[in-house]
Amino acid sequence: MKSCIRPLALVSTSLLLINWGSGDTNVDGRAKPTINFYGTIQDNTAAIFNAENITIGGQFRQISVHPLPQLDIKNADYDPTINTALLDFAEIATIQVPNPHTTYTFKGRNYIMIQVVSNDQAETTNNYIIELTKKVFCDQMNGAGPLERELKFIAVEKISFEGYKDQAPVAAPAPKKYKALMVPSQPRATKSA
Numbered sequence: 525m526k527s528c529i530r531p532l533a534l535v536s537t538s539l540l541l542i543n544w545g546s547g548d549t550n551v552d553g554r555a556k557p558t559i560n561f562y563g564t565i566q567d568n569t570a571a572i573f574n575a576e577n578i579t580i581g582g583q584f585r586q587i588s589v590h591p592l593p594q595l596d597i598k599n600a601d602y603d604p605t606i607n608t609a610l611l612d613f614a615e616i617a618t619i620q621v622p623n624p625h626t627t628y629t630f631k632g633r634n635y636i637m638i639q640v641v642s643n644d645q646a647e648t649t650n651n652y653i654i655e656l657t658k659k660v661f662c663d664q665m666n667g668a669g670p671l672e673r674e675l676k677f678i679a680v681e682k683i684s685f686e687g688y689k690d691q692a693p694v695a696a697p698a699p700k701k702y703k704a705l706m707v708p709s710q711p712r713a714t715k716s717a
Contacts, residue, residue, distance in 0.1 A: 554582075556577050556691055557577055557582075557584050557691070558690070559584060559690060560576050560577050560688060560689050560690070560691050561576075561578045561579075561613045561614075561685055561687075561688045562575060562576040562685075562686055562687060562688065562689075563683065563684045563685040563686040563687070564683075565664075565673075565675070565680065565682070565683050565684075566682045567680060568624060568679045568681060570681070573665070573666075574664070575662040575663065575665065575673070575683075576662065576663045576665055577661070577662055577663045577670075578613070578661070578662045578683065578685070579660070579661045579662070580611075580654075580659070580660055581658045581659060581661075584612070585610075585611075585613065585614070586612065587611040587612075587654075589608070589609050589610075589611055589638070589640075589652035589653065589654045590605065590607055590608055590609065590635070590652060590653050590654075591604075591607055591609060591650070591652055591653075592637055592653055593630075593653075601631070602630050603630060604630050604635065609650075609652060611640065611652075613688065614688060615643060616640055616641070616642060616643060616685055617641045617643040617647065618640075618641045618682060618683060618684050618685070619638055619639070619641075619680075619683040620639040620641070620681070620682045620683075621637070621638055621639075621678070621680050621682075622637065624677070624678045624680070624681070625678065627656055628653055633655060633656075634655070634656040634657075635653035635654060635655055636653065636654060636656050636677045637651055637652070638651070638677065639651055643685070654677065656677060658677065659674050659675060659676055659677075660673075660674070660677070661673070
């Protein structure tokens, strides 16, 4: 039995060291969207900051929301997914959360109301509910560089969109350079005749 423990310990230690040395040390952060929607965000601390790469749940178009149901059908058995609207940031001027501490529960899922103002001349306003688990992701812009932010909707007062642009292409990483291994040359053995 003792003779089995020593090789097993050696193999376990080797595997641990191999995995430790090959860990990924990439700290690039989350992937940026293909289109950079930018504007300002006001959070629940009343701070207003410039933001870029704004998304909801990682999306900037086809964001699933549901019209706010009538008061007489606001019950736990109502399924809001039977009536869905798909939002695109390119068509929106602002998104506000008028009552961040008022939530609705339908079919065991929690929702929060958002007020969406379209960027048309009439500034068409619609009230929707969105799942409370959805988060707003963005880069807060400051002099030191972008600070990645993640806000739940209860922490968002208002998102104002100022525009959008294609992401600047990211340069491909430079190929890794490997040092050539220098092996001392050995004289070849020759056959004597």
